[in-house]
Amino acid sequence: MIERIDNYIRDNQDQFVESLTALLRIASISTDKSAAAEMHEAASWVQQRLVACGFAAEIVETAGHPAVLGDSGPADGDGPTVLVYGHYDVQPVGDESLWHTPPFEATLRNGSIYARGAADDKGQVLTHIFAAEAWMKTAGKMPVRVKYLIEGEEEVGSANLGALIESRRKQLACDYVVLSDTAKFNSRTPAITYGTKGMVYKELNLTGPKQDLHSGSFGGTIANPGNVLANIVAGLKDHDQRVTIPGFYDNVRAISPEEQVAMDGLPFDEQVYLAMTGSPALDGEAGFSTLARRWVRPTLDVNGLFGGFMGEGASTIIPACMGAKVSMRIVPDQDPEKISAAFDSAVRALTPEGVGLEIKTHATAAAYVCPIDSPGIKAAAEAVEGGYGARPALIREGGTLPILPLFRQVLGANSIMMGFCEPDCNAHGPNEFFSLADLTNGTRSVARFLDRLAPR
Amino acid sequence: MIERIDNYIRDNQDQFVESLTALLRIASISTDKSAAAEMHEAASWVQQRLVACGFAAEIVETAGHPAVLGDSGPADGDGPTVLVYGHYDVQPVGDESLWHTPPFEATLRNGSIYARGAADDKGQVLTHIFAAEAWMKTAGKMPVRVKYLIEGEEEVGSANLGALIESRRKQLACDYVVLSDTAKFNSRTPAITYGTKGMVYKELNLTGPKQDLHSGSFGGTIANPGNVLANIVAGLKDHDQRVTIPGFYDNVRAISPEEQVAMDGLPFDEQVYLAMTGSPALDGEAGFSTLARRWVRPTLDVNGLFGGFMGEGASTIIPACMGAKVSMRIVPDQDPEKISAAFDSAVRALTPEGVGLEIKTHATAAAYVCPIDSPGIKAAAEAVEGGYGARPALIREGGTLPILPLFRQVLGANSIMMGFCEPDCNAHGPNEFFSLADLTNGTRSVARFLDRLAPR
Numbered sequence: 001m002i003e004r005i006d007n008y009i010r011d012n013q014d015q016f017v018e019s020l021t022a023l024l025r026i027a028s029i030s031t032d033k034s035a036a037a038e039m040h041e042a043a044s045w046v047q048q049r050l051v052a053c054g055f056a057a058e059i060v061e062t063a064g065h066p067a068v069l070g071d072s073g074p075a076d077g078d079g080p081t082v083l084v085y086g087h088y089d090v091q092p093v094g095d096e097s098l099w100h101t102p103p104f105e106a107t108l109r110n111g112s113i114y115a116r117g118a119a120d121d122k123g124q125v126l127t128h129i130f131a132a133e134a135w136m137k138t139a140g141k142m143p144v145r146v147k148y149l150i151e152g153e154e155e156v157g158s159a160n161l162g163a164l165i166e167s168r169r170k171q172l173a174c175d176y177v178v179l180s181d182t183a184k185f186n187s188r189t190p191a192i193t194y195g196t197k198g199m200v201y202k203e204l205n206l207t208g209p210k211q212d213l214h215s216g217s218f219g220g221t222i223a224n225p226g227n228v229l230a231n232i233v234a235g236l237k238d239h240d241q242r243v244t245i246p247g248f249y250d251n252v253r254a255i256s257p258e259e260q261v262a263m264d265g266l267p268f269d270e271q272v273y274l275a276m277t278g279s280p281a282l283d284g285e286a287g288f289s290t291l292a293r294r295w296v297r298p299t300l301d302v303n304g305l306f307g308g309f310m311g312e313g314a315s316t317i318i319p320a321c322m323g324a325k326v327s328m329r330i331v332p333d334q335d336p337e338k339i340s341a342a343f344d345s346a347v348r349a350l351t352p353e354g355v356g357l358e359i360k361t362h363a364t365a366a367a368y369v370c371p372i373d374s375p376g377i378k379a380a381a382e383a384v385e386g387g388y389g390a391r392p393a394l395i396r397e398g399g400t401l402p403i404l405p406l407f408r409q410v411l412g413a414n415s416i417m418m419g420f421c422e423p424d425c426n427a428h429g430p431n432e433f434f435s436l437a438d439l440t441n442g443t444r445s446v447a448r449f450l451d452r453l454a455p456r
Numbered sequence: 457m458i459e460r461i462d463n464y465i466r467d468n469q470d471q472f473v474e475s476l477t478a479l480l481r482i483a484s485i486s487t488d489k490s491a492a493a494e495m496h497e498a499a500s501w502v503q504q505r506l507v508a509c510g511f512a513a514e515i516v517e518t519a520g521h522p523a524v525l526g527d528s529g530p531a532d533g534d535g536p537t538v539l540v541y542g543h544y545d546v547q548p549v550g551d552e553s554l555w556h557t558p559p560f561e562a563t564l565r566n567g568s569i570y571a572r573g574a575a576d577d578k579g580q581v582l583t584h585i586f587a588a589e590a591w592m593k594t595a596g597k598m599p600v601r602v603k604y605l606i607e608g609e610e611e612v613g614s615a616n617l618g619a620l621i622e623s624r625r626k627q628l629a630c631d632y633v634v635l636s637d638t639a640k641f642n643s644r645t646p647a648i649t650y651g652t653k654g655m656v657y658k659e660l661n662l663t664g665p666k667q668d669l670h671s672g673s674f675g676g677t678i679a680n681p682g683n684v685l686a687n688i689v690a691g692l693k694d695h696d697q698r699v700t701i702p703g704f705y706d707n708v709r710a711i712s713p714e715e716q717v718a719m720d721g722l723p724f725d726e727q728v729y730l731a732m733t734g735s736p737a738l739d740g741e742a743g744f745s746t747l748a749r750r751w752v753r754p755t756l757d758v759n760g761l762f763g764g765f766m767g768e769g770a771s772t773i774i775p776a777c778m779g780a781k782v783s784m785r786i787v788p789d790q791d792p793e794k795i796s797a798a799f800d801s802a803v804r805a806l807t808p809e810g811v812g813l814e815i816k817t818h819a820t821a822a823a824y825v826c827p828i829d830s831p832g833i834k835a836a837a838e839a840v841e842g843g844y845g846a847r848p849a850l851i852r853e854g855g856t857l858p859i860l861p862l863f864r865q866v867l868g869a870n871s872i873m874m875g876f877c878e879p880d881c882n883a884h885g886p887n888e889f890f891s892l893a894d895l896t897n898g899t900r901s902v903a904r905f906l907d908r909l910a911p912r
Contacts, residue, residue: 031769092771094668156769183673197672201770210734212550212885216653216855217639219755219785220697221729221746223739226758226780230689237683241676273677278666278776283679283810293676301671302682303773308760309781313487313612314657314818315548316783316856317759317884320734324682325765327772329675354739362770399672400772428773429668 001139002386005447008134009440016130016439017113019049023088023122024106024115030065030089030156039065039152042088046125046150053133057148060168062160065089065152069168072132072142077455079144080175083413085403086125087154087181090117091428098430112433119421123434124180125150127420127442134447143454147174151403154181157201157363158402165403165410176376177407178449180442182419183427185266185393190384190445192377193417195295195369195396196404197329200340200361201303204232204324204347207356212308212317223354225322226308232350233324236300236343240286243300243328245346248339253332255296258372259396263291266393276424295396299329327363329398336364365402370414379452380416387445392418418445457595458842461903464590465896472586472895473569475505479544479578480562480571486521486545486612495521495608498544502581502606509589513604516624518616521545521608525624528588528598533911535600536631539869541859542581543610543637546573547884554886568889575877579890580636581606583876583898590903599910603630607859610637613657613819614858621859621866632832633863634905636898638875639883641722641849646840646901648833649873651751651825651852652860653785656796656817657759660688660780660803663812668764668773679810681778682764688806689780692756692799696742699756699784701802707789711752714828715852719747722849732880751852755785781818785854792820821858826870835908836872843901848874874901 009016028042029035043059043066050057050070057070068088093103093116101107103116113123128148135142149172151161165172185191206225209218238244255263268291274282284293293299303326308319330339344359351357370377372394384392397417404415420442426432465472484498485491499515499522506513506526513526524544549559549572557563559572569579584604591598605628607617621628641647662681665674694700711719726746730738740749749755759782764775786795800815807813826833828850840848853873860871876898882888 031767031771033768092765092767094765094771094773098667199672199772201772203770208735211554211882211887213733214855214884215755215757215759215783216655216785216853217750217879217883218733219757219854220740220749220753221738222733222735223737224757226761227689227693227756229761230686230758233683233686234690277669277674277678279664279678279810280812281679281808281810282677283808284676290677294673297676299671299676300683301675301680301774302686302764302778303671303771304764304766304775305682305685305761305778306766307762308758309548309550310760310762310779311487311548312489314659314781314783315487315550315759315884316655316657317550318757319760320885322758322761323766325770327671327770329672352737352739354735354737356736397672398675399670423673426667427673428670428771429776431667 002448002451004138005134006444008138009443013440017436020113020123020126021106024117025104027104028089028152029092030153031092039089043068043152046088049129050148053129053136060164062164064160067152067164068148068150069171070148072146075142075145079455080453081145081147081173082450082453083147083149083172083174083177084128085177085179086128086150087121087152088125088150089152089155091155094430100431111437112435114431114433116432118432118434119425120427120432121181123439124420124442127180127439128446130443131446131450135450143450146450147172157365161403162406165406169410172411174411174413177413177415178418179415180418180420181401182397182399182417183421183423183425184419185395187422189390190388190392191395191419192380192384192392193395193397193419194372194377196367196401197331197398198334198336198365198367199327199329199363199400200336200343201327201363202343203360203362204229204326205321205358207321209318209320211320215316215318218318222318223352224318225355226319228352228355229322229324232347233302233326235350236346241284243298245342247342251333251335252298255292262394294398296331298331298334301327303327329400330367332367332369334367336366340364365400366405368401368404374414376414376416380418380449383449383452384418384445386448388441458904458907460594461590462900464594465899469896473892476569476579476582477562480573481560483560484545484608485548486609487548495545499524499608502544505585506604509585509592516620518620520616523605523607523620525627526604528602531598531601535911536909537601537603537629538906538909539603539605539628539630539633540584541633541635542584542606543577543608544581544606545608545611547611550886556887567893568891570887570889572888574888574890575881576883576888577637579895580876580898583636583895583902586899587902587906591906599906602906603628613821617859618862621862625866628867630867630869633869633871634874635871636874636876637857638853638855638873639877639879639881640875641851643878644846646844646846646848647851647875648836648840648848649851649853649875650828650833652823652857653787653854654790654792654821654823655783655785655819655856656792656799657783657819658799659816659818660782661777661814663777665774665776667776671772671774674774678774679808680774681811682775684808684811685778685780688803689758689782691806692802697740699754701798703798704795707791708754709788711748718850750854752787754787754790757783759783785856787823788825790823792822796820821856822861824857824860830870832870832872836874836905839905839908840874840901842904844897
């Protein structure tokens with residue numbers, strides 16, 4: 001059967017690319033409050049594609065953007081039920097002038113499709129739908145029951161997904177959650193990811209004088225929100241790049257000896273990694289390797305700074321207000337709410353009386369890690385090896401999937417992450433892409449994963 | 457004669473306001489490279505106005521924006537020659553939504569005219585032209601010879617004015633330079649300003665990864681230009697708000713006992729000043745009074761920060777680049793070029809190898825101070841007392857007039873600053889204004905100043 005499925009996948013590549021292109025042309029940017037129509041259009045597209053597979057599928061409204069739920073229905077035998085999780089929302093495009101082709105045109109070049117959301121996560125979501133289509137069109141049925149939960153708020157912290165899962169607990173009941181929203185380890189090595197970082201995302205807004213003031217007439221006599229903002233942000237880390245927020249590291253779980261061995265065995269080339277970033281040099285918390293910093297150590301990053309005169313040339317003002325976006329990636333067993341509160345306290349302690357301070361919390365999410373030796377992880381690793389013809393690496397990931405701890409808590413299911421996109425796929429940056437080879441091999445891997453789970 | 461002149465000024469107020477309105481409606485923003493037409497239009501307006509007074513006047517092109525030169529021609533007797541200096545260029549408008557009426561509409565309300573450039577410097581320049589007009593229309597001649605130099609690059613550092621003065625040294629020969637580009641001491645007290653701060657204006661541009669990267673996948677492993685920028689800016693000052701740049705204070709001239717006495721005698725109310733700024737608290741270099749910080753101590757201020765995700769909501773990126781506008785106001789006898797170089801060295805020393813750094817210098821200008829007891833200062837103080845019916849304060853100013861040290865060096869003339877605008881006139885901020893009372897009293901003061909200089 002798997003050969004017939006592989007043939008279907010091979011013979012339908014053009015159709016798959018056309019379908020992915022159609023979905024990528026919908027600008028479903030979840031941070032953009034004016035994009036409600038696009039969000040519904042993308043949700044509807046996914047729902048109809050599931051219906052076309054012969055599955056039940058519905059659009060479920062939430063307090064934010066809608067989610068899509070699907071279900072293949074019961075399968076033969078007593079195999080496990082799989083819940084495919086993914087998201088149809090995408091990041092903002094950033095500076096559009098940096099894109100070589102428009103972010104929502106979906107352009108094919110050099111064997112890859114370039115568009116915002118190509119890798120994160122529309123292309124990877126579709127490997128699961130295309131694999132299901134291949135099974136249905138070839139075998140006429142699914143090897144195991146597969147359910148789908150494709151949400152529209154992943155890029156804004158999945159604020160309404162917890163309530164949705166709670167309210168649909170029975171409908172979503174499953175043995176494994178499987179998702180593809182992570183990357184391969186490198187071009188040649190696909191990856192099964194068994195842990196992710198959590199996140200606490202903050203915005204600071206400082207107010208000083210009631211309006212921009214002449215820096216000559218008033219300089220040196222009142223607090224300048226720009227200087228204060230720099231002091232606050234700088235004060236959050238020390239010279240060793242350790243976060244100075246009191247209690248920040250209290251619950252950081254040490255890496256296990258097994259994980260350390262696995263990590264040390266990976267073919268990780270720091271120079272290749274550095275070249276991928278384009279940075280002049282690696283940098284990070286003292287005392288840890290680059291991989292440890294990526295996967296098991298919490299981080300604190302400025303995502304944006306803004307305020308005062310930002311135009312061409314010179315304007316001599318003391319800015320009335322100044323803002324920063326600052327986010328932390330946290331690890332097991334840091335508690336996002338405790339870290340959020342500790343951050344706020346630390347920032348307040350760093351703020352002089354000469355400025356006003358407002359702190360917004362845009363997102364909080366826990367980290368996740370699952371046992372490296374679970375049967376689901378094993379089946380996934382074998383399936384990906386078959387789909388790619390290359391053994392996958394078992395890795396962790398610095399990105400955040402807020403839904404994973406929730407799945408475990410509400411559905412009692414561990415999550416398996418099969419990563420098909422390139423590590424330098426530019427998710428969140430300009431010129432995001434997903435290669436057609438990964439679209440095919442990912443679809444082949446998913447098809448095999450369902451096959452392996454079926455009762456023999 | 458001075459009564460007839462006062463009457464002319466009183467009777468022509470409407471015409472003066474109409475003329476000022478016409479000039480204010482020209483958006484002569486010198487930082488804006490697309491405003492070349494408006495710059496020429498404003499220069500031409502000033503030139504024609506001088507011609508209308510019966511003076512010779514020409515537009516002189518420079519490597520940047522043009523300047524206007526005028527000359528009343530020789531006067532009777534052996535009185536001194538006065539050079540009126542001013543500028544027709546204005547600051548950018550900043551956030552236009554903060555303006556209650558459009559910045560280039562010039563709206564009259566509550567006895568003031570609101571527009572970008574109303575106080576800084578178009579309204580104040582016109583007091584000199586209106587006073588000359590009053591003399592010419594009333595007496596038919598000027599009491600002393602008056603020359604005019606109205607430039608278009610004051611707000612961008614007067615980069616081409618030095619060359620112009622050098623090349624027109626004979627044409628501009630004078631005994632005093634007089635200008636009105638400073639403020640009154642408070643609403644009731646006009647001011648003669650005898651010193652200004654200099655300026656060194658810098659822009660820092662940091663580059664990290666070749667493009668915005670996913671802060672989860674890459675966080676903690678490369679230098680984040682946003683965190684680095686905060687570290688650099690924070691590193692330029694210590695906890696006492698003293699600038700940490702090595703050698704920064706080496707040549708700072710201590711305040712003289714005479715100046716200290718004069719400063720201590722001024723009716724300065726810190727709470728009124730604080731309320732004017734709208735800041736929650738005063739702040740500044742430890743060990744100095746608010747007035748000392750404003751007038752005699754050098755300062756370092758952030759004028760703007762920019763880069764990364766600056767939109768609504770959250771985007772989880774490590775920014776590819778990040779920038780800051782940072783300016784210093786320097787005092788006698790700090791050398792702007794030495795301070796500029798010391799700043800660059802200090803910033804480089806604070807920059808880790810994980811980011812690229814580019815430093816732009818937008819402006820350097822020396823500070824200026826002139827003897828408090830010169831005959832010109834005395835004549836000006838008496839003239840302003842007559843024009844306003846209130847004794848002026850003798851003060852220094854935190855703002856920068858790069859041209860003053862040049863006038864002294866090239867023309868051998870000291871500069872007298874008669875300040876007619878309100879201290880909270882919002883120069884450089886939104887809702888800049890100039891009151892009609894100050895327009896009238898300023899014009900009366902200038903007319904008297906010329907009278908006092910005439911030979912008896």
